[in-house]
Amino acid sequence: xxxxxxxxxxxxxxxxxxxxxxxxxxxxxxxxxxxxxxxxxxxxxxxxxxxxxxxxxxxxxxxxxxxxxxxxxxxxxxxxxxxxxxxxxxxxxxxxxxxxxxxxxxxxxxxxxxxxxxxxxxxxxxxxxxxxxxxxxxxxxxxxxxxxxxxxxxxxxxxxxxxxxxxxxxxxxxxxxxxxxxxxxxxxxxxxxxxxxxxxxxxxxxxxxxxxxxxxxxxxxxxxxxxxxxxxxxxxxxxxxxxxxxxxxxxxxxxxxxxxxxxxxxxxxxxxxxxxxxxxxxxxxxxxxxxxxxxxxxxxxxxxxxxxxxxxxxxxxxxxxxxxxxxxxxxxxxxxxxxxxxxxxxxxxxxxxxx
Numbered sequence: 001x002x003x004x005x006x007x008x009x010x011x012x013x014x015x016x017x018x019x020x021x022x023x024x025x026x027x028x029x030x031x032x033x034x035x036x037x038x039x040x041x042x043x044x045x046x047x048x049x050x051x052x053x054x055x056x057x058x059x060x061x062x063x064x065x066x067x068x069x070x071x072x073x074x075x076x077x078x079x080x081x082x083x084x085x086x087x088x089x090x091x092x093x094x095x096x097x098x099x100x101x102x103x104x105x106x107x108x109x110x111x112x113x114x115x116x117x118x119x120x121x122x123x124x125x126x127x128x129x130x131x132x133x134x135x136x137x138x139x140x141x142x143x144x145x146x147x148x149x150x151x152x153x154x155x156x157x158x159x160x161x162x163x164x165x166x167x168x169x170x171x172x173x174x175x176x177x178x179x180x181x182x183x184x185x186x187x188x189x190x191x192x193x194x195x196x197x198x199x200x201x202x203x204x205x206x207x208x209x210x211x212x213x214x215x216x217x218x219x220x221x222x223x224x225x226x227x228x229x230x231x232x233x234x235x236x237x238x239x240x241x242x243x244x245x246x247x248x249x250x251x252x253x254x255x256x257x258x259x260x261x262x263x264x265x266x267x268x269x270x271x272x273x274x275x276x277x278x279x280x281x282x283x284x285x286x287x288x289x290x291x292x293x294x295x296x297x298x299x300x301x302x303x304x305x306x307x308x309x310x311x312x313x314x315x316x317x318x319x320x321x322x323x324x325x326x327x328x329x330x331x332x333x334x335x336x337x338x339x340x341x342x343x344x345x346x347x348x349x350x351x352x353x354x355x
Contacts, residue, residue: 180351
């Protein structure tokens, strides 16, 4: 019996060992296969994650840069908010060649094809003006104004600005640079409207009339208040796109005033006009356009050099030499030539050069 039990025990033991061996082998194959699949999948996932993580990291950096103001370039240009319903304004100032001391009658023959338009006017270029001849300030019949100087800054726009045409000077038989400016602007910008403001008096220097508290200084300020007010009341946002300066003849006749002209010109352009009317300036500032005086005047070379040097001091200062541009002053009026003022065709050209 003992041998019988021993035999049974050995058989059972052998069977258990066989079964255990098969299971172990099978588990080994399963584990090996599982590891291969998992490793393969992990490699694919990791490979995919490399791209995803890279893109994710870049996205995070970009997001952080966008959200973190410290990473924004502080020097990056910022666009100013667009102005609505802008009215483009051009200021004309100076003395008699700005006033317009030239008769327009010769244009009937010398510019026959354009004369009808000069007389009729330019609908898209408007002018408000106060023009005065030389002599006593405010003398009776020495000036003309196309708006009410005592009417305040609430006047209707059409009562202040009228279309540019001949006769807009201190006397209705004369004209100034506004005519050539209107011609040029109408030709090149027919779909835009421009508002010109002209304040000028003949026979004056900067020290005598244009310094703070002077007659022309106060006159221009009063005129600007009325004109800008009428534009704003009409729903416009005025923007001064240029200041046109035609002056210096009287300063050229006086050695002391010639020597002072550089400082006085800087006062006119920078210390006064640009500073006082900076709220109406374009983003780049108000351009200052200066015309040279003719060679008729004593110290014209010195005055024109000062004008040229001032123009070269800033990218928004401009100067043109009227003599180099071919402007003439020696033929009109016929039989009684006025050497102090440009001839009619030259006044038209003066305006075109300003524009």
